[in-house]
Amino acid sequence: MIKLEHVTKRYLKATALKTIHVTLETGKIYGLIGSNGSGKSTTLKLIAGLIQPTKGSIEVDGIRVDRRIAAKVSYLSELDEYYGFYNVRQTIDFFASQFSDFNREKAETIRDYMKLDPESKVKHLSKGNRGRLKMVLTLAREVPVILMDEPLSGLDPMVRDSIVKGLISFIDLEHQVILITTHEIKEVETLLDEVIVIKNGEIAGQCNVDDLRYEQNMTIVEWMTKIYE
Amino acid sequence: MVETFNSSAPIYLQLVERINRQILRGELKPGDKLPSVRDMGIQSGVNPNTVSRTYRELEGMKIVETRRGQGTFVTENHEILQNMREQLKQEEISHFVASMKAMGYSGHEIMNGLKTFLTHAEGSESE
Structure with missing residues:
Protein backbone atom coordinates (compact mmCIF):
# COMPACT_ATOMS: atom_id res chain seq x y z
CA MET A 1 0.00 0.00 0.00
CA ILE A 2 1.15 3.49 -0.81
CA LYS A 3 0.05 6.50 1.19
CA LEU A 4 0.75 10.14 0.45
CA GLU A 5 -0.47 12.65 3.02
CA HIS A 6 -0.31 16.43 2.74
CA VAL A 7 2.51 16.05 0.26
CA THR A 8 3.95 19.24 -1.17
CA LYS A 9 6.97 19.42 -3.42
CA ARG A 10 8.68 22.63 -4.39
CA TYR A 11 11.64 22.98 -6.74
CA LEU A 12 13.21 26.27 -5.67
CA LYS A 13 10.24 28.60 -6.16
CA ALA A 14 8.18 26.42 -8.50
CA THR A 15 5.54 24.29 -6.78
CA ALA A 16 5.26 20.87 -8.44
CA LEU A 17 2.76 19.35 -6.00
CA LYS A 18 0.34 21.12 -3.65
CA THR A 19 -0.77 19.22 -0.54
CA ILE A 20 -1.82 16.01 -2.21
CA HIS A 21 -3.47 13.03 -0.53
CA VAL A 22 -3.50 9.68 -2.30
CA THR A 23 -3.90 6.10 -1.10
CA LEU A 24 -3.08 3.21 -3.42
CA GLU A 25 -4.03 -0.34 -2.49
CA THR A 26 -2.26 -3.59 -3.22
CA GLY A 27 -3.95 -5.62 -5.96
CA LYS A 28 -4.80 -2.75 -8.24
CA ILE A 29 -3.39 -1.06 -11.32
CA TYR A 30 -3.57 2.73 -11.18
CA GLY A 31 -3.14 5.19 -13.98
CA LEU A 32 -1.85 8.66 -13.21
CA ILE A 33 -2.79 11.06 -15.96
CA GLY A 34 -2.56 14.76 -16.60
CA SER A 35 -1.01 17.29 -18.94
CA ASN A 36 2.74 17.75 -19.30
CA GLY A 37 4.21 19.38 -16.22
CA SER A 38 1.19 18.55 -14.05
CA GLY A 39 3.30 16.65 -11.50
CA LYS A 40 3.06 13.00 -12.61
CA SER A 41 6.76 12.21 -12.72
CA THR A 42 7.37 14.13 -9.51
CA THR A 43 4.78 11.94 -7.76
CA LEU A 44 6.49 8.77 -8.96
CA LYS A 45 9.94 9.98 -7.97
CA LEU A 46 8.65 10.86 -4.51
CA ILE A 47 7.21 7.36 -4.02
CA ALA A 48 10.45 5.83 -5.33
CA GLY A 49 12.41 7.88 -2.78
CA LEU A 50 14.44 9.58 -5.49
CA ILE A 51 13.41 13.00 -4.25
CA GLN A 52 12.16 14.20 -0.88
CA PRO A 53 8.87 15.98 -0.24
CA THR A 54 9.07 19.59 0.93
CA LYS A 55 6.18 18.87 3.31
CA GLY A 56 4.03 15.89 4.20
CA SER A 57 4.65 12.18 4.50
CA ILE A 58 4.91 9.25 2.12
CA GLU A 59 4.64 5.64 3.23
CA VAL A 60 5.09 2.38 1.37
CA ASP A 61 3.84 -0.67 3.28
CA GLY A 62 3.83 1.41 6.44
CA ILE A 63 7.45 2.48 6.05
CA ARG A 64 8.34 6.14 5.67
CA VAL A 65 9.95 6.59 2.28
CA ASP A 66 13.61 7.49 1.87
CA ARG A 67 16.23 6.39 -0.66
CA ARG A 68 16.32 2.86 0.86
CA ILE A 69 12.71 2.27 -0.26
CA ALA A 70 14.29 1.08 -3.53
CA ALA A 71 14.25 -2.35 -1.84
CA LYS A 72 10.45 -2.33 -2.10
CA VAL A 73 9.90 -0.30 -5.23
CA SER A 74 10.66 -1.17 -8.82
CA TYR A 75 10.82 2.08 -10.76
CA LEU A 76 10.80 2.38 -14.53
CA SER A 77 12.18 5.75 -15.49
CA GLU A 78 11.06 7.61 -18.58
CA LEU A 79 14.72 7.96 -19.47
CA ASP A 80 17.05 5.28 -20.80
CA GLU A 81 19.59 4.76 -18.08
CA TYR A 82 21.32 1.59 -19.15
CA TYR A 83 24.91 0.91 -20.15
CA GLY A 84 25.16 0.88 -23.94
CA PHE A 85 28.22 -1.38 -23.95
CA TYR A 86 26.34 -4.20 -22.20
CA ASN A 87 24.29 -6.67 -24.18
CA VAL A 88 20.80 -7.69 -23.05
CA ARG A 89 22.05 -10.61 -20.97
CA GLN A 90 24.74 -8.53 -19.25
CA THR A 91 22.15 -5.87 -18.43
CA ILE A 92 19.91 -8.50 -16.84
CA ASP A 93 22.93 -9.89 -14.93
CA PHE A 94 23.80 -6.41 -13.73
CA PHE A 95 20.27 -5.83 -12.43
CA ALA A 96 20.28 -9.24 -10.76
CA SER A 97 23.49 -8.22 -8.96
CA GLN A 98 21.94 -4.94 -7.76
CA PHE A 99 18.61 -6.19 -6.45
CA SER A 100 18.31 -9.24 -4.20
CA ASP A 101 14.62 -9.55 -5.11
CA PHE A 102 15.44 -9.84 -8.82
CA ASN A 103 14.03 -13.12 -10.16
CA ARG A 104 16.40 -14.15 -12.92
CA GLU A 105 14.17 -16.97 -14.11
CA LYS A 106 11.24 -14.59 -14.46
CA ALA A 107 13.50 -12.12 -16.29
CA GLU A 108 14.39 -14.89 -18.73
CA THR A 109 10.70 -15.73 -19.27
CA ILE A 110 9.81 -12.09 -19.89
CA ARG A 111 12.82 -11.57 -22.18
CA ASP A 112 11.71 -14.58 -24.19
CA TYR A 113 8.11 -13.29 -24.28
CA MET A 114 9.37 -9.92 -25.49
CA LYS A 115 11.49 -11.70 -28.14
CA LEU A 116 14.68 -9.94 -27.13
CA ASP A 117 17.96 -11.48 -28.29
CA PRO A 118 20.20 -11.85 -25.21
CA GLU A 119 23.29 -11.11 -27.32
CA SER A 120 22.09 -7.75 -28.69
CA LYS A 121 24.08 -4.77 -27.53
CA VAL A 122 21.91 -2.26 -25.67
CA LYS A 123 23.21 0.66 -27.75
CA HIS A 124 22.12 -1.16 -30.92
CA LEU A 125 18.58 -1.84 -29.72
CA SER A 126 15.70 -0.04 -31.41
CA LYS A 127 13.64 2.28 -29.24
CA GLY A 128 10.89 -0.35 -29.15
CA ASN A 129 13.27 -3.03 -27.95
CA ARG A 130 14.71 -0.69 -25.32
CA GLY A 131 11.14 -0.23 -24.10
CA ARG A 132 10.75 -4.02 -23.95
CA LEU A 133 14.05 -4.40 -22.09
CA LYS A 134 12.88 -1.87 -19.51
CA MET A 135 9.79 -4.00 -18.95
CA VAL A 136 11.95 -7.08 -18.40
CA LEU A 137 14.08 -5.29 -15.83
CA THR A 138 11.16 -3.66 -14.04
CA LEU A 139 8.82 -6.65 -13.84
CA ALA A 140 11.43 -9.27 -12.92
CA ARG A 141 11.77 -7.79 -9.45
CA GLU A 142 9.56 -9.33 -6.78
CA VAL A 143 8.57 -6.18 -4.97
CA PRO A 144 5.26 -4.87 -3.61
CA VAL A 145 5.34 -1.66 -5.67
CA ILE A 146 5.88 -1.15 -9.40
CA LEU A 147 6.08 2.39 -10.76
CA MET A 148 6.22 3.05 -14.47
CA ASP A 149 6.85 6.48 -15.90
CA GLU A 150 5.55 6.63 -19.47
CA PRO A 151 6.21 3.00 -20.45
CA LEU A 152 4.42 3.46 -23.80
CA SER A 153 5.71 6.84 -24.84
CA GLY A 154 7.00 7.07 -28.40
CA LEU A 155 6.52 3.37 -29.17
CA ASP A 156 4.72 1.85 -32.14
CA PRO A 157 1.36 0.03 -31.71
CA MET A 158 2.92 -3.45 -31.82
CA VAL A 159 5.39 -2.62 -29.07
CA ARG A 160 2.66 -0.93 -27.00
CA ASP A 161 0.55 -4.04 -27.40
CA SER A 162 3.35 -6.35 -26.26
CA ILE A 163 4.03 -4.10 -23.28
CA VAL A 164 0.37 -4.02 -22.21
CA LYS A 165 0.03 -7.79 -22.56
CA GLY A 166 3.40 -8.39 -20.92
CA LEU A 167 2.26 -6.29 -18.01
CA ILE A 168 -0.91 -8.34 -17.53
CA SER A 169 1.06 -11.56 -17.86
CA PHE A 170 3.85 -10.82 -15.43
CA ILE A 171 2.51 -8.67 -12.64
CA ASP A 172 1.43 -10.35 -9.44
CA LEU A 173 -1.75 -8.60 -8.38
CA GLU A 174 -2.06 -10.59 -5.20
CA HIS A 175 1.06 -8.93 -3.85
CA GLN A 176 1.69 -5.86 -5.96
CA VAL A 177 0.34 -2.42 -6.67
CA ILE A 178 1.14 -0.82 -10.03
CA LEU A 179 1.17 2.88 -10.81
CA ILE A 180 1.58 3.98 -14.43
CA THR A 181 1.83 7.48 -15.83
CA THR A 182 0.87 7.84 -19.46
CA HIS A 183 -0.52 10.03 -22.19
CA GLU A 184 -1.55 6.94 -24.17
CA ILE A 185 -4.78 6.72 -22.22
CA LYS A 186 -6.81 4.71 -24.70
CA GLU A 187 -4.09 2.09 -24.81
CA VAL A 188 -4.16 1.49 -21.07
CA GLU A 189 -7.85 2.06 -20.41
CA THR A 190 -8.65 -1.68 -20.32
CA LEU A 191 -5.63 -2.25 -18.11
CA LEU A 192 -6.46 0.11 -15.27
CA ASP A 193 -8.57 -0.39 -12.18
CA GLU A 194 -8.47 3.22 -11.19
CA VAL A 195 -7.43 6.46 -12.71
CA ILE A 196 -6.14 9.54 -10.95
CA VAL A 197 -6.19 12.88 -12.71
CA ILE A 198 -3.60 15.42 -11.69
CA LYS A 199 -3.81 19.06 -12.67
CA ASN A 200 -1.39 21.84 -11.77
CA GLY A 201 0.12 19.76 -8.98
CA GLU A 202 -3.23 18.89 -7.41
CA ILE A 203 -5.33 15.73 -7.50
CA ALA A 204 -8.36 16.70 -9.57
CA GLY A 205 -10.13 13.35 -9.37
CA GLN A 206 -9.80 9.64 -8.71
CA CYS A 207 -12.22 6.90 -9.74
CA ASN A 208 -12.73 3.34 -10.91
CA VAL A 209 -12.62 3.08 -14.70
CA ASP A 210 -15.68 0.86 -15.10
CA ASP A 211 -17.69 2.87 -12.56
CA LEU A 212 -16.88 5.96 -14.60
CA ARG A 213 -18.33 4.26 -17.66
CA TYR A 214 -21.27 2.80 -15.76
CA GLU A 215 -22.31 5.79 -13.68
CA GLN A 216 -21.27 8.71 -15.83
CA ASN A 217 -21.10 7.04 -19.23
CA MET A 218 -17.65 8.52 -19.76
CA THR A 219 -14.29 7.23 -20.89
CA ILE A 220 -11.12 8.37 -19.18
CA VAL A 221 -10.28 10.74 -22.02
CA GLU A 222 -13.70 12.38 -21.79
CA TRP A 223 -13.41 12.67 -18.03
CA MET A 224 -9.93 14.15 -18.17
CA THR A 225 -11.01 16.60 -20.86
CA LYS A 226 -13.91 17.69 -18.68
CA ILE A 227 -11.64 18.20 -15.68
CA TYR A 228 -9.20 20.24 -17.75
CA GLU A 229 -11.88 22.47 -19.26
CA MET B 1 -3.55 -7.18 -31.04
CA ASN B 77 -28.35 -26.15 -17.54
CA HIS B 78 -29.91 -25.80 -20.99
CA GLU B 79 -32.90 -23.86 -19.72
CA ILE B 80 -30.67 -21.02 -18.57
CA LEU B 81 -28.80 -20.96 -21.86
CA GLN B 82 -32.07 -21.05 -23.75
CA ASN B 83 -33.35 -18.10 -21.71
CA MET B 84 -30.16 -16.19 -22.39
CA ARG B 85 -30.54 -16.89 -26.12
CA GLU B 86 -34.12 -15.62 -26.05
CA GLN B 87 -33.19 -12.57 -24.03
CA LEU B 88 -30.37 -11.53 -26.34
CA LYS B 89 -32.72 -11.92 -29.29
CA GLN B 90 -35.29 -9.64 -27.67
CA GLU B 91 -32.63 -7.05 -26.84
CA GLU B 92 -31.24 -7.06 -30.35
CA ILE B 93 -34.73 -6.72 -31.87
CA SER B 94 -35.75 -3.89 -29.58
CA HIS B 95 -32.56 -1.98 -30.46
CA PHE B 96 -33.24 -2.49 -34.15
CA VAL B 97 -36.88 -1.53 -33.92
CA ALA B 98 -36.15 1.53 -31.82
CA SER B 99 -33.64 2.89 -34.30
CA MET B 100 -35.94 2.11 -37.27
CA LYS B 101 -38.81 3.90 -35.55
CA ALA B 102 -36.54 6.82 -34.77
CA MET B 103 -35.99 7.15 -38.51
CA GLY B 104 -39.76 7.13 -39.07
CA TYR B 105 -40.42 3.63 -40.41
CA SER B 106 -43.74 2.05 -39.50
CA GLY B 107 -44.07 -1.44 -38.03
CA HIS B 108 -45.51 -2.59 -41.31
CA GLU B 109 -42.57 -1.25 -43.31
CA ILE B 110 -40.11 -2.83 -40.90
CA MET B 111 -41.82 -6.22 -41.19
CA ASN B 112 -41.89 -6.09 -44.99
CA GLY B 113 -38.34 -4.83 -45.23
CA LEU B 114 -37.14 -7.57 -42.92
CA LYS B 115 -39.04 -10.25 -44.83
CA THR B 116 -37.61 -9.14 -48.17
CA PHE B 117 -34.13 -8.88 -46.74
CA LEU B 118 -34.26 -12.33 -45.20
CA THR B 119 -35.64 -13.90 -48.38
CA HIS B 120 -32.74 -12.44 -50.37
CA ALA B 121 -30.16 -13.27 -47.71
CA GLU B 122 -31.37 -16.84 -47.37
CA GLY B 123 -31.65 -17.14 -51.14
CA SER B 124 -28.03 -16.16 -51.63
CA GLU B 125 -26.93 -18.36 -48.75
CA SER B 126 -28.41 -21.50 -50.30
CA GLU B 127 -26.81 -20.86 -53.70
Whole structure:
Protein backbone atom coordinates (compact mmCIF):
# COMPACT_ATOMS: atom_id res chain seq x y z
CA MET A 1 0.00 0.00 0.00
CA ILE A 2 1.15 3.49 -0.81
CA LYS A 3 0.05 6.50 1.19
CA LEU A 4 0.75 10.14 0.45
CA GLU A 5 -0.47 12.65 3.02
CA HIS A 6 -0.31 16.43 2.74
CA VAL A 7 2.51 16.05 0.26
CA THR A 8 3.95 19.24 -1.17
CA LYS A 9 6.97 19.42 -3.42
CA ARG A 10 8.68 22.63 -4.39
CA TYR A 11 11.64 22.98 -6.74
CA LEU A 12 13.21 26.27 -5.67
CA LYS A 13 10.24 28.60 -6.16
CA ALA A 14 8.18 26.42 -8.50
CA THR A 15 5.54 24.29 -6.78
CA ALA A 16 5.26 20.87 -8.44
CA LEU A 17 2.76 19.35 -6.00
CA LYS A 18 0.34 21.12 -3.65
CA THR A 19 -0.77 19.22 -0.54
CA ILE A 20 -1.82 16.01 -2.21
CA HIS A 21 -3.47 13.03 -0.53
CA VAL A 22 -3.50 9.68 -2.30
CA THR A 23 -3.90 6.10 -1.10
CA LEU A 24 -3.08 3.21 -3.42
CA GLU A 25 -4.03 -0.34 -2.49
CA THR A 26 -2.26 -3.59 -3.22
CA GLY A 27 -3.95 -5.62 -5.96
CA LYS A 28 -4.80 -2.75 -8.24
CA ILE A 29 -3.39 -1.06 -11.32
CA TYR A 30 -3.57 2.73 -11.18
CA GLY A 31 -3.14 5.19 -13.98
CA LEU A 32 -1.85 8.66 -13.21
CA ILE A 33 -2.79 11.06 -15.96
CA GLY A 34 -2.56 14.76 -16.60
CA SER A 35 -1.01 17.29 -18.94
CA ASN A 36 2.74 17.75 -19.30
CA GLY A 37 4.21 19.38 -16.22
CA SER A 38 1.19 18.55 -14.05
CA GLY A 39 3.30 16.65 -11.50
CA LYS A 40 3.06 13.00 -12.61
CA SER A 41 6.76 12.21 -12.72
CA THR A 42 7.37 14.13 -9.51
CA THR A 43 4.78 11.94 -7.76
CA LEU A 44 6.49 8.77 -8.96
CA LYS A 45 9.94 9.98 -7.97
CA LEU A 46 8.65 10.86 -4.51
CA ILE A 47 7.21 7.36 -4.02
CA ALA A 48 10.45 5.83 -5.33
CA GLY A 49 12.41 7.88 -2.78
CA LEU A 50 14.44 9.58 -5.49
CA ILE A 51 13.41 13.00 -4.25
CA GLN A 52 12.16 14.20 -0.88
CA PRO A 53 8.87 15.98 -0.24
CA THR A 54 9.07 19.59 0.93
CA LYS A 55 6.18 18.87 3.31
CA GLY A 56 4.03 15.89 4.20
CA SER A 57 4.65 12.18 4.50
CA ILE A 58 4.91 9.25 2.12
CA GLU A 59 4.64 5.64 3.23
CA VAL A 60 5.09 2.38 1.37
CA ASP A 61 3.84 -0.67 3.28
CA GLY A 62 3.83 1.41 6.44
CA ILE A 63 7.45 2.48 6.05
CA ARG A 64 8.34 6.14 5.67
CA VAL A 65 9.95 6.59 2.28
CA ASP A 66 13.61 7.49 1.87
CA ARG A 67 16.23 6.39 -0.66
CA ARG A 68 16.32 2.86 0.86
CA ILE A 69 12.71 2.27 -0.26
CA ALA A 70 14.29 1.08 -3.53
CA ALA A 71 14.25 -2.35 -1.84
CA LYS A 72 10.45 -2.33 -2.10
CA VAL A 73 9.90 -0.30 -5.23
CA SER A 74 10.66 -1.17 -8.82
CA TYR A 75 10.82 2.08 -10.76
CA LEU A 76 10.80 2.38 -14.53
CA SER A 77 12.18 5.75 -15.49
CA GLU A 78 11.06 7.61 -18.58
CA LEU A 79 14.72 7.96 -19.47
CA ASP A 80 17.05 5.28 -20.80
CA GLU A 81 19.59 4.76 -18.08
CA TYR A 82 21.32 1.59 -19.15
CA TYR A 83 24.91 0.91 -20.15
CA GLY A 84 25.16 0.88 -23.94
CA PHE A 85 28.22 -1.38 -23.95
CA TYR A 86 26.34 -4.20 -22.20
CA ASN A 87 24.29 -6.67 -24.18
CA VAL A 88 20.80 -7.69 -23.05
CA ARG A 89 22.05 -10.61 -20.97
CA GLN A 90 24.74 -8.53 -19.25
CA THR A 91 22.15 -5.87 -18.43
CA ILE A 92 19.91 -8.50 -16.84
CA ASP A 93 22.93 -9.89 -14.93
CA PHE A 94 23.80 -6.41 -13.73
CA PHE A 95 20.27 -5.83 -12.43
CA ALA A 96 20.28 -9.24 -10.76
CA SER A 97 23.49 -8.22 -8.96
CA GLN A 98 21.94 -4.94 -7.76
CA PHE A 99 18.61 -6.19 -6.45
CA SER A 100 18.31 -9.24 -4.20
CA ASP A 101 14.62 -9.55 -5.11
CA PHE A 102 15.44 -9.84 -8.82
CA ASN A 103 14.03 -13.12 -10.16
CA ARG A 104 16.40 -14.15 -12.92
CA GLU A 105 14.17 -16.97 -14.11
CA LYS A 106 11.24 -14.59 -14.46
CA ALA A 107 13.50 -12.12 -16.29
CA GLU A 108 14.39 -14.89 -18.73
CA THR A 109 10.70 -15.73 -19.27
CA ILE A 110 9.81 -12.09 -19.89
CA ARG A 111 12.82 -11.57 -22.18
CA ASP A 112 11.71 -14.58 -24.19
CA TYR A 113 8.11 -13.29 -24.28
CA MET A 114 9.37 -9.92 -25.49
CA LYS A 115 11.49 -11.70 -28.14
CA LEU A 116 14.68 -9.94 -27.13
CA ASP A 117 17.96 -11.48 -28.29
CA PRO A 118 20.20 -11.85 -25.21
CA GLU A 119 23.29 -11.11 -27.32
CA SER A 120 22.09 -7.75 -28.69
CA LYS A 121 24.08 -4.77 -27.53
CA VAL A 122 21.91 -2.26 -25.67
CA LYS A 123 23.21 0.66 -27.75
CA HIS A 124 22.12 -1.16 -30.92
CA LEU A 125 18.58 -1.84 -29.72
CA SER A 126 15.70 -0.04 -31.41
CA LYS A 127 13.64 2.28 -29.24
CA GLY A 128 10.89 -0.35 -29.15
CA ASN A 129 13.27 -3.03 -27.95
CA ARG A 130 14.71 -0.69 -25.32
CA GLY A 131 11.14 -0.23 -24.10
CA ARG A 132 10.75 -4.02 -23.95
CA LEU A 133 14.05 -4.40 -22.09
CA LYS A 134 12.88 -1.87 -19.51
CA MET A 135 9.79 -4.00 -18.95
CA VAL A 136 11.95 -7.08 -18.40
CA LEU A 137 14.08 -5.29 -15.83
CA THR A 138 11.16 -3.66 -14.04
CA LEU A 139 8.82 -6.65 -13.84
CA ALA A 140 11.43 -9.27 -12.92
CA ARG A 141 11.77 -7.79 -9.45
CA GLU A 142 9.56 -9.33 -6.78
CA VAL A 143 8.57 -6.18 -4.97
CA PRO A 144 5.26 -4.87 -3.61
CA VAL A 145 5.34 -1.66 -5.67
CA ILE A 146 5.88 -1.15 -9.40
CA LEU A 147 6.08 2.39 -10.76
CA MET A 148 6.22 3.05 -14.47
CA ASP A 149 6.85 6.48 -15.90
CA GLU A 150 5.55 6.63 -19.47
CA PRO A 151 6.21 3.00 -20.45
CA LEU A 152 4.42 3.46 -23.80
CA SER A 153 5.71 6.84 -24.84
CA GLY A 154 7.00 7.07 -28.40
CA LEU A 155 6.52 3.37 -29.17
CA ASP A 156 4.72 1.85 -32.14
CA PRO A 157 1.36 0.03 -31.71
CA MET A 158 2.92 -3.45 -31.82
CA VAL A 159 5.39 -2.62 -29.07
CA ARG A 160 2.66 -0.93 -27.00
CA ASP A 161 0.55 -4.04 -27.40
CA SER A 162 3.35 -6.35 -26.26
CA ILE A 163 4.03 -4.10 -23.28
CA VAL A 164 0.37 -4.02 -22.21
CA LYS A 165 0.03 -7.79 -22.56
CA GLY A 166 3.40 -8.39 -20.92
CA LEU A 167 2.26 -6.29 -18.01
CA ILE A 168 -0.91 -8.34 -17.53
CA SER A 169 1.06 -11.56 -17.86
CA PHE A 170 3.85 -10.82 -15.43
CA ILE A 171 2.51 -8.67 -12.64
CA ASP A 172 1.43 -10.35 -9.44
CA LEU A 173 -1.75 -8.60 -8.38
CA GLU A 174 -2.06 -10.59 -5.20
CA HIS A 175 1.06 -8.93 -3.85
CA GLN A 176 1.69 -5.86 -5.96
CA VAL A 177 0.34 -2.42 -6.67
CA ILE A 178 1.14 -0.82 -10.03
CA LEU A 179 1.17 2.88 -10.81
CA ILE A 180 1.58 3.98 -14.43
CA THR A 181 1.83 7.48 -15.83
CA THR A 182 0.87 7.84 -19.46
CA HIS A 183 -0.52 10.03 -22.19
CA GLU A 184 -1.55 6.94 -24.17
CA ILE A 185 -4.78 6.72 -22.22
CA LYS A 186 -6.81 4.71 -24.70
CA GLU A 187 -4.09 2.09 -24.81
CA VAL A 188 -4.16 1.49 -21.07
CA GLU A 189 -7.85 2.06 -20.41
CA THR A 190 -8.65 -1.68 -20.32
CA LEU A 191 -5.63 -2.25 -18.11
CA LEU A 192 -6.46 0.11 -15.27
CA ASP A 193 -8.57 -0.39 -12.18
CA GLU A 194 -8.47 3.22 -11.19
CA VAL A 195 -7.43 6.46 -12.71
CA ILE A 196 -6.14 9.54 -10.95
CA VAL A 197 -6.19 12.88 -12.71
CA ILE A 198 -3.60 15.42 -11.69
CA LYS A 199 -3.81 19.06 -12.67
CA ASN A 200 -1.39 21.84 -11.77
CA GLY A 201 0.12 19.76 -8.98
CA GLU A 202 -3.23 18.89 -7.41
CA ILE A 203 -5.33 15.73 -7.50
CA ALA A 204 -8.36 16.70 -9.57
CA GLY A 205 -10.13 13.35 -9.37
CA GLN A 206 -9.80 9.64 -8.71
CA CYS A 207 -12.22 6.90 -9.74
CA ASN A 208 -12.73 3.34 -10.91
CA VAL A 209 -12.62 3.08 -14.70
CA ASP A 210 -15.68 0.86 -15.10
CA ASP A 211 -17.69 2.87 -12.56
CA LEU A 212 -16.88 5.96 -14.60
CA ARG A 213 -18.33 4.26 -17.66
CA TYR A 214 -21.27 2.80 -15.76
CA GLU A 215 -22.31 5.79 -13.68
CA GLN A 216 -21.27 8.71 -15.83
CA ASN A 217 -21.10 7.04 -19.23
CA MET A 218 -17.65 8.52 -19.76
CA THR A 219 -14.29 7.23 -20.89
CA ILE A 220 -11.12 8.37 -19.18
CA VAL A 221 -10.28 10.74 -22.02
CA GLU A 222 -13.70 12.38 -21.79
CA TRP A 223 -13.41 12.67 -18.03
CA MET A 224 -9.93 14.15 -18.17
CA THR A 225 -11.01 16.60 -20.86
CA LYS A 226 -13.91 17.69 -18.68
CA ILE A 227 -11.64 18.20 -15.68
CA TYR A 228 -9.20 20.24 -17.75
CA GLU A 229 -11.88 22.47 -19.26
CA MET B 1 -3.55 -7.18 -31.04
CA VAL B 2 -5.49 -6.20 -27.97
CA GLU B 3 -9.19 -6.45 -28.75
CA THR B 4 -10.99 -3.17 -28.91
CA PHE B 5 -13.79 -2.19 -26.62
CA ASN B 6 -16.24 0.53 -27.43
CA SER B 7 -16.37 3.54 -25.20
CA SER B 8 -20.05 3.47 -24.34
CA ALA B 9 -20.29 0.63 -21.81
CA PRO B 10 -18.24 -0.71 -18.91
CA ILE B 11 -15.50 -3.06 -20.06
CA TYR B 12 -16.58 -5.90 -17.77
CA LEU B 13 -20.08 -5.83 -19.30
CA GLN B 14 -18.69 -5.82 -22.83
CA LEU B 15 -16.68 -8.89 -21.88
CA VAL B 16 -19.84 -10.51 -20.48
CA GLU B 17 -21.55 -9.90 -23.79
CA ARG B 18 -18.61 -11.30 -25.72
CA ILE B 19 -18.63 -14.53 -23.74
CA ASN B 20 -22.41 -14.85 -24.09
CA ARG B 21 -22.04 -14.56 -27.86
CA GLN B 22 -19.32 -17.19 -27.88
CA ILE B 23 -21.71 -19.51 -26.07
CA LEU B 24 -24.51 -18.73 -28.55
CA ARG B 25 -22.25 -19.45 -31.50
CA GLY B 26 -21.19 -22.73 -29.94
CA GLU B 27 -17.54 -21.67 -29.60
CA LEU B 28 -18.03 -22.31 -25.90
CA LYS B 29 -20.18 -25.34 -25.16
CA PRO B 30 -22.10 -26.28 -22.01
CA GLY B 31 -19.60 -27.68 -19.51
CA ASP B 32 -16.59 -26.02 -21.21
CA LYS B 33 -13.99 -24.45 -19.00
CA LEU B 34 -13.39 -20.73 -19.43
CA PRO B 35 -9.78 -19.52 -19.55
CA SER B 36 -8.31 -18.61 -16.16
CA VAL B 37 -8.77 -15.00 -15.12
CA ARG B 38 -5.19 -14.19 -16.02
CA ASP B 39 -5.28 -15.98 -19.40
CA MET B 40 -8.54 -14.27 -20.30
CA GLY B 41 -6.93 -10.98 -19.28
CA ILE B 42 -3.95 -11.59 -21.52
CA GLN B 43 -6.09 -12.74 -24.46
CA SER B 44 -8.31 -9.71 -24.33
CA GLY B 45 -5.79 -7.18 -23.02
CA VAL B 46 -7.89 -6.53 -19.94
CA ASN B 47 -7.00 -6.10 -16.28
CA PRO B 48 -7.44 -9.44 -14.43
CA ASN B 49 -9.61 -7.66 -11.82
CA THR B 50 -12.00 -6.67 -14.62
CA VAL B 51 -12.10 -10.29 -15.81
CA SER B 52 -12.95 -11.38 -12.23
CA ARG B 53 -15.80 -8.92 -12.25
CA THR B 54 -16.99 -10.34 -15.58
CA TYR B 55 -16.91 -13.89 -14.24
CA ARG B 56 -18.78 -12.82 -11.09
CA GLU B 57 -21.43 -11.16 -13.24
CA LEU B 58 -21.81 -14.30 -15.38
CA GLU B 59 -22.03 -16.35 -12.20
CA GLY B 60 -24.79 -14.09 -10.95
CA MET B 61 -26.63 -14.72 -14.21
CA LYS B 62 -26.04 -18.47 -13.61
CA ILE B 63 -24.46 -18.76 -17.05
CA VAL B 64 -21.20 -20.00 -15.57
CA GLU B 65 -20.29 -21.87 -12.40
CA THR B 66 -17.07 -21.61 -10.47
CA ARG B 67 -15.87 -24.86 -9.00
CA ARG B 68 -13.39 -24.26 -6.30
CA GLY B 69 -9.85 -25.23 -7.27
CA GLN B 70 -10.94 -26.20 -10.77
CA GLY B 71 -12.00 -23.04 -12.55
CA THR B 72 -15.02 -21.49 -14.19
CA PHE B 73 -17.30 -23.55 -16.43
CA VAL B 74 -20.20 -22.84 -18.77
CA THR B 75 -23.38 -24.12 -17.16
CA GLU B 76 -24.89 -27.38 -18.39
CA ASN B 77 -28.35 -26.15 -17.54
CA HIS B 78 -29.91 -25.80 -20.99
CA GLU B 79 -32.90 -23.86 -19.72
CA ILE B 80 -30.67 -21.02 -18.57
CA LEU B 81 -28.80 -20.96 -21.86
CA GLN B 82 -32.07 -21.05 -23.75
CA ASN B 83 -33.35 -18.10 -21.71
CA MET B 84 -30.16 -16.19 -22.39
CA ARG B 85 -30.54 -16.89 -26.12
CA GLU B 86 -34.12 -15.62 -26.05
CA GLN B 87 -33.19 -12.57 -24.03
CA LEU B 88 -30.37 -11.53 -26.34
CA LYS B 89 -32.72 -11.92 -29.29
CA GLN B 90 -35.29 -9.64 -27.67
CA GLU B 91 -32.63 -7.05 -26.84
CA GLU B 92 -31.24 -7.06 -30.35
CA ILE B 93 -34.73 -6.72 -31.87
CA SER B 94 -35.75 -3.89 -29.58
CA HIS B 95 -32.56 -1.98 -30.46
CA PHE B 96 -33.24 -2.49 -34.15
CA VAL B 97 -36.88 -1.53 -33.92
CA ALA B 98 -36.15 1.53 -31.82
CA SER B 99 -33.64 2.89 -34.30
CA MET B 100 -35.94 2.11 -37.27
CA LYS B 101 -38.81 3.90 -35.55
CA ALA B 102 -36.54 6.82 -34.77
CA MET B 103 -35.99 7.15 -38.51
CA GLY B 104 -39.76 7.13 -39.07
CA TYR B 105 -40.42 3.63 -40.41
CA SER B 106 -43.74 2.05 -39.50
CA GLY B 107 -44.07 -1.44 -38.03
CA HIS B 108 -45.51 -2.59 -41.31
CA GLU B 109 -42.57 -1.25 -43.31
CA ILE B 110 -40.11 -2.83 -40.90
CA MET B 111 -41.82 -6.22 -41.19
CA ASN B 112 -41.89 -6.09 -44.99
CA GLY B 113 -38.34 -4.83 -45.23
CA LEU B 114 -37.14 -7.57 -42.92
CA LYS B 115 -39.04 -10.25 -44.83
CA THR B 116 -37.61 -9.14 -48.17
CA PHE B 117 -34.13 -8.88 -46.74
CA LEU B 118 -34.26 -12.33 -45.20
CA THR B 119 -35.64 -13.90 -48.38
CA HIS B 120 -32.74 -12.44 -50.37
CA ALA B 121 -30.16 -13.27 -47.71
CA GLU B 122 -31.37 -16.84 -47.37
CA GLY B 123 -31.65 -17.14 -51.14
CA SER B 124 -28.03 -16.16 -51.63
CA GLU B 125 -26.93 -18.36 -48.75
CA SER B 126 -28.41 -21.50 -50.30
CA GLU B 127 -26.81 -20.86 -53.70
